[in-house]
Amino acid sequence: MAADSSLMPPCRKIRKGEPNPNHSGSSGMEEPQDADYPYVPQLCDDIERLILARFPRSEYWKLNFLNKHFSHVLKSGELFKLRRQIGFKESSIFMSASGGNCWWAFDRLFKCCRQLPELPSRDVCFIGGDKESLCAGSHLIVSGREFTGCNVVWRFELETSKWFKGPSMIDPRCLFASATCGTFGFVAGGVEMGLHGVEVLNSAEKYNPEIKSWERLPYMHKKRQLCSGCFMDDKFYVIGGKDENHKELTCGESYNKDNNTWELIQDMLKDDDNPVAKRQSPPLLAVVNNELYCLETSSNELKVYLKKTNTWKKLGAVPVRADLHKGWGVAFKSLGNELLVIGYSSAIASSNRNCNCNGMTIYTCRPEVKSEELQWRCVEGYRDRLNFFLLNCCVMVA
Incomplete structure (x- = not known):
């Protein structure tokens, strides 16, 4: 009976010096070889x-x-x-904590770490100045200011493991809110250094990594700087900050992608027990399981936003000292179904208030809105590679 051809491996051309599987013995060898590798x-x-x-x-x-x-x-x-x-999908954490152009990439469990290639900018102002970062798809976006006073954007592409300059935002800005939804990155508000001085913005943009370009979005209701952004209920939220008169804003705004409009939300950050004026850094916000959490920088306390009543519920202390630099230098992010916080351990600070040693401490927890006390887990590893003050941190999901 003839063999079924559908069960036979695909044929390929026999190269010189390779045994012919159709012949037996040494006669099938045109030239000798060192090893006989089976055909796969x-x-x-x-x-x-x-x-x-x-x-x-x-x-x-x-x-x-x-x-x-x-x-x-x-x-x-x-x-x-x-x-x-x-x-x-897989989460990665990108951090810069040692100044200069040094960036580190961690896997979600902080078991794998690598240093990214050095960002190739040679501008001393960009290297030593404040920078802001966000992720969109497989791109890490880093924004900063050069010696000329212009804001520039550098992007790191995972596909090539290389840095590229641009594309610049339509309205170059700093101190802006940002968030990621799917493969898109969103920015809003901030400050623009123009010919006529500093201008607080109410403009917003969306970055598309596939075509490497920015798209203008409708203007927000309020001009705001030092604000924070997040995605919740499939909307881009911009919360808090200061207006053009340096007045603290307790309102928030949400951008609806379906109808391309902004909705103003009054008193979203209002808290009589802990005035928003105490917050010096942008609000530390994170969304887990479509619930909004805030790390209060003056009390090191975690709160959850109750959407129906437009109020906040206290969930207890967070094990880092966010108050040491009024919220600066601390990372508070969502990491899948967990909260991620990186900063100077409050346990170390309590045992030695005069301790000036470096070293970041990483904690995660799975928050529950109805929980009275959260369980934080300390993540070990790579503390020696990050100093006490965290300059930038963002999470990529791709």
Whole structure:
């Protein structure tokens, strides 16, 4: 009986010096070789990419050093598109804590860490000045000011593991609110250094990493700087900050992508027990399971926003000293279904108030709105690579 051809491995051309599987014995050898490798059919491109799409993204950068084929697959961006299609997402934390152009990337569990290539800017003002960051898709966006006074944007692309300059925002800004939704990055408010001096903005923009461009959004109701942003209920929220007269704002605004409009929310940060005027940094906000949390910088206390009553509920103390620098130098982020906070440990500060040692402490917890006391877990590792004052921190989900 003839063999079923559908069960036979695909044929390929026999190269010189390679044994012919159709012949037996040494007569099939045109030239000698050092080893006899069994024939293994190659995977088709679709199956290969499906396997790589499930490969830990924190290890993707190693594909660049495997061979040209895998490097090309990574740089094409196809793996990230496929990950989105199959719903396979992974969180990474990007931090800059040592000044200059040094950035570190951590996996979600802080078990894997690598230093990114040095940001290639040689502008001394950009290197030593304040910078702001956000993530959009597989791009890390870093915004800062150069010696000329102009605000510039640098982006780090995971596909190529390289930095690129631009594209600049439509309205170059600093001290703005930002948030990520899917593959898009959103910014709003802030300060623009123009020909006529400093201008507080009420403009907003959306960054699309696939076409590497910014798109203007409708203007907000209020001009605001030193504000914070987040995504909740599928809306872009911009909360708090100061207006053009340096007056503290307790209101918030939400941008609805479906009807392309902003809604003003009065007294969103109003708290009679702890006035908003005490907040020096932008509000420290994070959204987990579609609930909004705030780290109060003057009391080191965690609060959750009650949407129905437009009020805040206290959930107890957070184990870091956010009050040491009035909220600056502390990271408070959402990490999947957990809250992430990075800062100087309150336990160390309590035991030694005169301690000037460096070292960040990382904590996570799974918050519950109805809980009376939250359980924080201390994450070990890489403390020696980050100093006490955290300059930038953002979370990428891709």
